[in-house]
Amino acid sequence: MSQVGVSRLRDYTADSRLLYVSGLASALGAVAAVAAWCLLMLIALATNLFYFHQWSFLERDPWEANLRWWSVFIPVVGGLIVGMIARFLSPRVRGHGMPEAVETIVFGGGRVQPRVAVLKPIATAIAIGSGGPFGAEGPVIVTGGAIGSVLGQLLTMSDSERTVLMVAGASAGMAATFNCPMAAILLAVEILLFEWKPRSVVPVAMACVTAGAVRRLLLGPAALFVMKPQTQPVYHQQMLGALIIGVAAAFFSLLLSKAIRLSEKMFHKLPFHWMWWPAIGGLGVGIGGLFFPRALGVGYSTLQLMILNGRHTEVKILVGILVVKSLIWVFALGSETAGGILAPLLLLGGAMGAMLGRAMPQMTAGSWVVVGMTSTLTGAIGCPLTSAMLALELTRNAGIMLPVLLACMASYGVSVLVQRRSMLTEALSAKGLHLSREFSVDPLETMLVSQAMHTSVFALNSDARVEEAKVWLRSMEERGAISWSHWQRIFPLVDAEGKLTGMLTRGRMVAAAQNGDSESPLADFAVADARTISPFHTLKAAAASMATYQLTSYPVVASDGKLLGVLTIEDLLKGRTQQDQRENSRRRVLRLRWPFGAAPQTVADAVTEVPPNMSPTRDEDETASH
Structure with a gap:
């Protein structure tokens, strides 16, 4: 084996x-x-x-x-x-x-x-x-x-x-x-x-x-932006302001994302080849730059100006960024020209933070700019930890980490609720591709083969004759179609010590019963070197092996060669079932007892109802009659 x-x-x-x-x-x-x-x-x-x-x-x-x-x-x-x-x-x-x-x-x-x-x-x-x-x-x-x-x-x-x-x-x-x-x-x-x-x-x-x-x-080793350190403690007033800006940033990024999608759809309707789109987008950039020159280019110098001046930045600069920069950026992105989105998002978010920061409690100059730019980046592409760390590395100002982190998480929490797709996955969705941004432990990785296998297995002695296959086939034909739907499709051969010596598939059993001599050894029709699996493998490893070898059932064998059970492809669903129960089966597991206002828990309270469409766990003691 x-x-x-x-x-x-x-x-x-x-x-x-x-x-x-x-x-x-x-x-x-x-x-x-x-x-x-x-x-x-x-x-x-x-x-x-x-x-x-x-x-x-x-x-x-x-x-x-x-x-x-x-x-x-x-x-x-x-x-x-x-x-x-x-x-x-x-x-x-x-x-x-x-x-x-x-x-x-x-x-x-x-x-x-x-x-x-x-x-x-x-x-x-x-x-x-x-x-x-x-x-x-x-x-x-x-x-x-x-x-x-x-x-x-x-x-x-x-x-x-x-x-x-x-x-x-x-x-x-x-x-x-x-x-x-x-x-x-x-x-x-x-x-x-x-x-x-x-x-x-x-x-x-x-x-x-x-x-x-x-x-x-x-x-050089210097930070990208110069900022005065935040040396004073950040109290609850500033934290509340960060929360407000984080929520506002989520909706601001949603607005920008929808505007980009609208711009892309407009360009796709043009009766020109896409080669001309960047030039048309450039015309919009040029017109916007004529009205507000600071909207042109990357804009790092403008962002540095806002960080130094904070909420005291001139209103016309903030309005120009929020209006002109936003419009020409969205228009140019729709033309599918070459250029990145991170720096513009930081600039637009910084302007939003500086504008809202005028009504927020006092912090070091530029703090609300940094809070706004990082939370807007988070809302747009869904990267709260990256954005928070980016604030620290761009400014080397660790004193504002708490409000920045709160704003980023608030923006992230709201954006995942109000946005179906981020700026990163929207383009993929338009191509008919789906990509989930959620990651978790694979439930097949947490369950072993021994926890999902069938232990009630119809096995045959290694010295069995073909006559036993003929009896089995007659029994199956008498019971009709329902017997052929049984889960067991492989039949192990075991010796007197219970060790696996061979294996027959259902097709080989039928072939032996129809064509073999009744006194011939059934082992002549068996696979002598059948693939087996250990009870200590994970279901994920079993699924990968099934995919590699195109098998749907495995004998489960201990290290000493003894047969312990059979694992089928249907058993892999058991891990998924437990995950579904974990996520969707809601119950109280702790109740307050008297004198804290609730009656003592009864036996009926402890019973958990099986959720709809959830099959109960298979009884491992069931026997397979063949």
């Missing part, structure tokens, strides 16, 4: 490949950091070329240039170039990057075209440098992920390992862009990995730490 694997239950399933993949991820983190630095330099170069007509890598914003009426057409030119790159070189450069990365990770086996690693940053630099109101982090995530995917495709790897490398590169790109290695790790856990396993978390963390270290060499 060949047992399916050896039962060695452990807390973790990682093996020595973890070290190999982690080493590759560390090197990948350094490469992703350099790629992020190159993208930032390309954006600065494109901005200088488009608006200042200079070959320079000095970081400047488009609004610092002397804008004229013809400046309206600069984003149009940039959008036209992006559209041509997408049309003739690779359509994968379109979009803000995050949904595309998730789609590749979950549905694409971590495979990305190598050209995307080059074309995506170029298209992004052109889109942002020409005034596009986007961020660099989304495209950097795609670029880093593409580099990791290409590395995984060059080496002999499984799809899971290739996906880990892709996520490691993507997270490292974000870590290098924002100088936030811890937030990048959490982003991978909350959005990109879709699992919590050492085999994936350790390589991603190694990549992010390496990227953070290399980033310090290239761009």
